[in-house]
Every structure is written in structure tokens, then in C-alpha cells.
Amino acid sequence: MWTEDEAFKKYTAERVLNWDKAASAGREKRWPRYYRNQLARTYRFCIPEGASVLELGCGRGDLIASLKPSAGVGVDFSPEMIKEARKRHPNLKFICCDAHSIDIEGKFDFIIMSDLLNDAWDVQQVLTAIRPLCHNETRLIFNFFSHLWRGPLNFVRRLGLANPTLQQNWLTREDMTNLLYLSGYEVFRSWPEFLTPFNIPLLSGFSNKCLAKIWPFKSFDLANFMIARPLQSVRQKWKDSSPTVSVLVAARNEAGNIGAILDRVPEMGGGTEIIFVEGNSTDNTYDVIENAIKHTSRNCVLYKQAGKGKGDAVRTGFAKAKGDILMILDADITVPPEDLPKFYDVIYSGQAEFVNGVRLVYPMEKRAMRFFNLLGNKFFSGAFSWLLGQTLRDSLCGTKVLTRLNYERIVQNRSYFGDFDPFGDFDLLFGAAKLNLRIVDMPVRYRDRVYGETNIQRWRHGWMLLKMVACAAFKIKFV
Numbered sequence: 001m002w003t004e005d006e007a008f009k010k011y012t013a014e015r016v017l018n019w020d021k022a023a024s025a026g027r028e029k030r031w032p033r034y035y036r037n038q039l040a041r042t043y044r045f046c047i048p049e050g051a052s053v054l055e056l057g058c059g060r061g062d063l064i065a066s067l068k069p070s071a072g073v074g075v076d077f078s079p080e081m082i083k084e085a086r087k088r089h090p091n092l093k094f095i096c097c098d099a100h101s102i103d104i105e106g107k108f109d110f111i112i113m114s115d116l117l118n119d120a121w122d123v124q125q126v127l128t129a130i131r132p133l134c135h136n137e138t139r140l141i142f143n144f145f146s147h148l149w150r151g152p153l154n155f156v157r158r159l160g161l162a163n164p165t166l167q168q169n170w171l172t173r174e175d176m177t178n179l180l181y182l183s184g185y186e187v188f189r190s191w192p193e194f195l196t197p198f199n200i201p202l203l204s205g206f207s208n209k210c211l212a213k214i215w216p217f218k219s220f221d222l223a224n225f226m227i228a229r230p231l232q233s234v235r236q237k238w239k240d241s242s243p244t245v246s247v248l249v250a251a252r253n254e255a256g257n258i259g260a261i262l263d264r265v266p267e268m269g270g271g272t273e274i275i276f277v278e279g280n281s282t283d284n285t286y287d288v289i290e291n292a293i294k295h296t297s298r299n300c301v302l303y304k305q306a307g308k309g310k311g312d313a314v315r316t317g318f319a320k321a322k323g324d325i326l327m328i329l330d331a332d333i334t335v336p337p338e339d340l341p342k343f344y345d346v347i348y349s350g351q352a353e354f355v356n357g358v359r360l361v362y363p364m365e366k367r368a369m370r371f372f373n374l375l376g377n378k379f380f381s382g383a384f385s386w387l388l389g390q391t392l393r394d395s396l397c398g399t400k401v402l403t404r405l406n407y408e409r410i411v412q413n414r415s416y417f418g419d420f421d422p423f424g425d426f427d428l429l430f431g432a433a434k435l436n437l438r439i440v441d442m443p444v445r446y447r448d449r450v451y452g453e454t455n456i457q458r459w460r461h462g463w464m465l466l467k468m469v470a471c472a473a474f475k476i477k478f479v
Contacts, residue, residue: 055072147172248329324405402428
């Protein structure tokens, strides 16, 4: 009878020997080489160049090298694999040690584990061991094999077309979600990849970029990917400080709502700045705002919009904002300003990094949203949830909140999608999803408009939204 410690040592020794043999065998076999290239493509989409990256189970180091990190560290328990990695990628650091008892210094932007957890003795111990290597914004990204491929993979290995492995863990996404929670992490995105993990000319590209992303084909994908972050209870993002707030109000033909906005927007955190961006109104909105600012003790600023559309107004106002937390409040105040502290609390606590208002949970007032607008909202919410991989009940709600630092990161990455959003909402949502930010819905009560008319033209703007869905599909989903 083996003791637990003896069993672990035997288990590890067998695997070290197995992977040492694989490293000494020379060139990697053709089938896994194609699969590894597809893995690298997926990880490159998730991780920007220049990040600090730690890879557990790095093997020969090709995956972490393909990410072009500013600081890259690879860890593997196979001495022969580490020797190969150091030879192939001398610009990176490689350490021979067991992931169960990793002992290195520093904190990393990303910690990746590709096909490692299938082979781990104690998955929870591995996840717990790397917790000290995480800072507040660290992302864990990993992939593991689907149960459905257990038989086919064993068959391929028996044919000698892939590296042989010993008995493995066959984990479900539910298993991993639970293990991550027990280890102090929160999963906020998971998805399958690779319907065809070997190279068939013409077919493989179409299969993996398109079919693998849609039902029912995605149920047969080889790999499960997950992105997780440290649980909020152990985060101290703001420590003892009270972040300041900038509330952006894009106002076009909203003269009758300005006084109510100044009266009803609450003071939050270390101080609240209200930024009005007036959008070439046909009424006297600009003059009303200018006069109101002169007669209030609130911290307010006013800018005249040079371009057109709410998106341009958002970019104009946020570029001038001084607050640590940025908020968008529609000038029609159909979303009550009194709800803004709830958004502040979610960001301040670290429960989310992007908070999206949702008008579809509570009953609306009778004239708040027309029937076809409601149908459009439900359709686009489903479409964007599918595209972004995070649930969005109401993608068209104007109330959105994030930190200024994350907004600046979105701006730096804006060229990936292009300047195509006249509304401002989707530029932020797409950017947040591409940066792997945790998006959370915040239910609000949606009220009737008390002054003026909506600036939304449902058919023309609906067509524009469809085009943005198509654009995002090829930038986020089918890549």
C-alpha cells in the first residue's frame, strides 16, 4: 500500500521519465505540430504582445515564445524539456520544477497552462501554488481535452501519431469551474476550440475558424478553454483610497433635463465630476448647461462636440475626464441617476471591471421602450453575448461604467476593431471583451422620458447594429 506522498512521487517520476523520452525523441510528430500551432494562434488572440507571462508545463517553450512576452518564464518538471527550451529560446527564462510546489518570485499578467491539468496529480494544489504569483489584474488561461476525445486520442497515440501519455485526468468545464473557485479564482469565460486538430488542406481552416464556433459542431471540439481571475474577496485593488468619479452626459436637445441631472447625480467616492458634451442641439441645450454650471457648486465641465453621434461624444468626454472611474449617463435620465452608486460599488469592490446597465429585468414604465425596440434589444443582447463569450442581457443600455485605466487600454487597442461605432457602447464592449475584462450586468429600472424625443432611429440604427455584429464576428469569434 502506497502512502499519499509515495504515490505522488511515483506518479511524478513516471511522468518525468515519459516527457524526458518525448524530448529526447527529437522532432515533434506532424499531427501534434499542427495542433500546437492552433493553440498558439488562440493564445495570441487572448494575450497582447509585451505582457509578462508564466507558462506551467512549458515543454520545449514554443508556445510562450510565440506570445512575445516582455518577461517570459516557462516551468516544466522534465529536465530534458527544459534543456530543449533553453536551447530553442535563449531570450526567455526556463525553470525545472514541479507545478505543485512552484517556488519563484514575481507576479505575472498572464499565467497559462496548456494541456497541463490533464496530467496533474492535484489540480487544486497547482492552482493554489500559483496564487502568490497573481496581481490584481492577472488572468489565468488554460485549455484541457474534452471527454469526447478520450477514445480518439488514445487511438492516435497507439498508432504512434502523437506523443504517448500516461493515465490522465478527464475534466469537465464544471469540474474546472469548481476547482478554480475552491482555489480562489473566478471563471468568467469558457469556450471550446478545434473541431479538426490535424491538417486537412482547405477543410481544417474552415472547420476550426467557423464550424467549431457554432452549434452543434462545437459540442465535438477537442479542447476546452477557460479564462479566470483572482476572486474579489482576496483582491485589494483600491486598498484604503476612495476613487474619484467622472460622469459623462452626452446631451443633444435635452435642455429640459439638465437641472434634474445636476440635482440627481449623487456624489460618489472621493468626488464626482460631471462632464457635459453638447452635441449640436437644435434647442438651447448648450446655453442651459452653461448657465446651470455657473449657478451650481457641483464640479462640472462643458464641451462642445466637434463630431457627430454619441460615440464621438463619449470619446470626447472620456479624453478629458479626471476621475478614476468613468460612467456614462444618458441625458434623457430614463435610467435614474440615483442608481449610479450601485455601479460604483461593483467597480470599487472589484466584483467587475466593466459594468453594463440592464433595463430588461424589472418591469418598465409603459412608454419607456417601444415594442420593436424591445425585440431589437433582446436580439442584439443574444448576438453580443454569443460574440463576446460573456452574458449581456441588454447590450444597448447607455449606462456603462469602467475604470479610466481600463478605458485607456481600450483606446490603445482600438485599432483592432477600427473606429466604426457611432453609439459608443460597442466600442467599449468589444474592447473590454478583447482585453478579457470581467463584464457584469447591473439591473436598473427604466423610466419614461419626461422631456424631448429619443435620438434613436430604430430602423437605420438597427441596420448599423447588424453591420457591427458582422464586423465583430470576424474580429472576435471567427478568428
